[in-house]
Amino acid sequence: MQYAFSFDSSRCAQCFACELACKSVHSLRPDVHEQPTSKGPRYRQVVTLLDENNEARPIQYVSLACMHCGEPDCMTACPTKAIYRDTEFGVILVDQSRCIGCRYCSWACEFGAPQFDRDGLMQKCDMCIDRLREGKKPACVESCCGGALEVGPIDELEYQTRKKVAGKLVSKGKGSQNAVFTAYA
Amino acid sequence: MHADHLRSRLESRGLVGDQDKSETALILFTLFLPASLGMTLSAFLFGSPLLLVFAVSAAATIGMLASIGHLAKPLRAPYSIIHWKSSWLSREILAVSVYWGLCLAWLLLAVFGQVLLALLAQGAAVLCGFALMAVIGRAYMVHARPAWNGYENILELLSVVFGLGVSAGAFFGSLGAHEAFPSSSLPPLFSSHLSPPVPFLLCAFLLLLGLVFFTLAQTIRFKRLSKTFAKEGLFKTKVDLENHKTHLPEVRTIQALQAIAILAALAATFIPIPLISIALWLCALVVEAIAQFKARHLFYSLPIQVKHVPRWRT
Numbered sequence: 242m243q244y245a246f247s248f249d250s251s252r253c254a255q256c257f258a259c260e261l262a263c264k265s266v267h268s269l270r271p272d273v274h275e276q277p278t279s280k281g282p283r284y285r286q287v288v289t290l291l292d293e294n295n296e297a298r299p300i301q302y303v304s305l306a307c308m309h310c311g312e313p314d315c316m317t318a319c320p321t322k323a324i325y326r327d328t329e330f331g332v333i334l335v336d337q338s339r340c341i342g343c344r345y346c347s348w349a350c351e352f353g354a355p356q357f358d359r360d361g362l363m364q365k366c367d368m369c370i371d372r373l374r375e376g377k378k379p380a381c382v383e384s385c386c387g388g389a390l391e392v393g394p395i396d397e398l399e400y401q402t403r404k405k406v407a408g409k410l411v412s413k414g415k416g417s418q419n420a421v422f423t424a425y426a
Numbered sequence: 427m428h429a430d431h432l433r434s435r436l437e438s439r440g441l442v443g444d445q446d447k448s449e450t451a452l453i454l455f456t457l458f459l460p461a462s463l464g465m466t467l468s469a470f471l472f473g474s475p476l477l478l479v480f481a482v483s484a485a486a487t488i489g490m491l492a493s494i495g496h497l498a499k500p501l502r503a504p505y506s507i508i509h510w511k512s513s514w515l516s517r518e519i520l521a522v523s524v525y526w527g528l529c530l531a532w533l534l535l536a537v538f539g540q541v542l543l544a545l546l547a548q549g550a551a552v553l554c555g556f557a558l559m560a561v562i563g564r565a566y567m568v569h570a571r572p573a574w575n576g577y578e579n580i581l582e583l584l585s586v587v588f589g590l591g592v593s594a595g596a597f598f599g600s601l602g603a604h605e606a607f608p609s610s611s612l613p614p615l616f617s618s619h620l621s622p623p624v625p626f627l628l629c630a631f632l633l634l635l636g637l638v639f640f641t642l643a644q645t646i647r648f649k650r651l652s653k654t655f656a657k658e659g660l661f662k663t664k665v666d667l668e669n670h671k672t673h674l675p676e677v678r679t680i681q682a683l684q685a686i687a688i689l690a691a692l693a694a695t696f697i698p699i700p701l702i703s704i705a706l707w708l709c710a711l712v713v714e715a716i717a718q719f720k721a722r723h724l725f726y727s728l729p730i731q732v733k734h735v736p737r738w739r740t
Contacts, residue, residue: 314568314569314570317512317513318513318514318515318568319509319513319515320505320506320507320508320509320513320515320516320519321502321505321506321508321509322508322509339502339505340498340499340502341497341498341499341500341502341503341505341506342497342498342499343496343497343498343506343515345513345515345565348566348568348570348571348574349568349569349570350570351569351570357498360498361497361498361499362498362499
């Protein structure tokens with residue numbers, strides 16, 4: 242079963258609770274400006290996007306962590322096979338005992354997921370797999386006060402998203418009055 | 427806009443990877459290995475004097491050590507060839523190891539006077555070296571780094587081969603070609619049948635080729651990025667292209683230095699006084715080394731990661 246994060250930017254208030262909860266649970270260094278251009282490992286980062294072309298929402302916030310991609314570029318790029326996929330939740334994990342700290346994965350990843358601390362070995366979001374195994378949600382999801390972040394099997398998340406979109410279309414009267422809407426489970 | 431100012435603006439918005447590390451080790455790797463290939467190639471012109479063969483092996487060894495020095499866990503380096511089936515970095519390390527092995531084999535065979543086998547090893551090293559340049563260039567082509575994601579990387583590496591490598595080869599070749607130094611200490615492996623100034627003229631031509639490759643690489647990269655980014659129209663991509671333009675003065679400086687090296691090489695070719703000729707080749711080598719170091723430093727400071735946020739449905 243493949244688990245994934247779901248993020249609703251319209252609910253994100255840039256409170257950074259997700260980033261802080263992640264740092265707390267993983268005991269990451271809290272330092273923000275320890276070194277120039279370095280903020281310490283940040284498995285989850287809240288990114289501000291400016292879109293001059295979007296008049297309705299010129300500023301948007303995105304809580305970005307590892308995407309646990311279906312075809313991860315980092316896994317393909319890693320020369321030592323230190324990056325692998327967990328079979329239970331489909332989470333992309335790193336075996337630090339194999340990592341050589343070449344940072345090639347950080348070049349390959351489009352989302353800035355691989356992080357490096359003083360030991361130079363790669364570390365990143367693991368979707369709080371220990372918590373998932375206990376039936377809990379990742380720390381970032383639990384701490385999100387706006388309900389922007391969610392986690393679950395990817396099929397279920399996709400269905401929920403489609404249902405939400407369909408609901409918005411119906412409420413805006415986008416569909417034909419004679420159309421029949423059928424929801425597929 | 428100044429590049430540093432741009433970078434800090436992007437960082438405050440979380441748009442740039444914020445874990446910089448000095449890339450000096452990789453700069454040295456991408457300088458010494460291509461230079462050793464250039465020296466191997468130019469050795470054919472001078473009959474492969476032993477000093478040049480030593481220099482090739484030394485440069486290849488330094489390059490290899492620099493690549494290991496880049497790692498957080500250098501002792502785990504042998505494991506890095508495991509994933510050769512999919513990782514270009516694994517393939518690069520394999521190719522580096524084979525090339526280094528061939529250079530050492532060439533050195534050993536040359537020391538023991540096995541001329542034919544040494545020639546074969548040298549030829550194999552040249553072929554393997556060019557394949558290595560292609561693999562290194564390909565390894566840098568990652569989607570997340572648009573400035574690196576093009577085949578012009580290989581042209582830049584060839585610029586180092588023909589610029590730095592050939593000028594170094596010509597310098598060592600000039601040491602053996604003139605009576606200023608006793609030739610018995612630098613015996614050529616074979617007679618190249620090219621008498622001065624022909625090999626030196628060829629070296630000067632190859633230096634010019636290095637400049638052409640560098641210029642071509644920069645032109646291709648900028649045109650490629652303009653085409654890619656012009657379509658996007660997003661703030662962060664506009665800023666990246668502006669940031670890229672601020673590197674143009676650096677490009678011009680590198681080109682000027684390479685031109686100076688070519689002029690020194692031409693002067694060294696035609697001046698009949700041996701010591702002055704050798705000094706001019708040394709000058710060409712030093713200037714070319716500075717130019718290529720700046721070029722590699724420029725490569726690693728190009729606008730890098732553009733974080734792509736997946737489109738979300740609302």
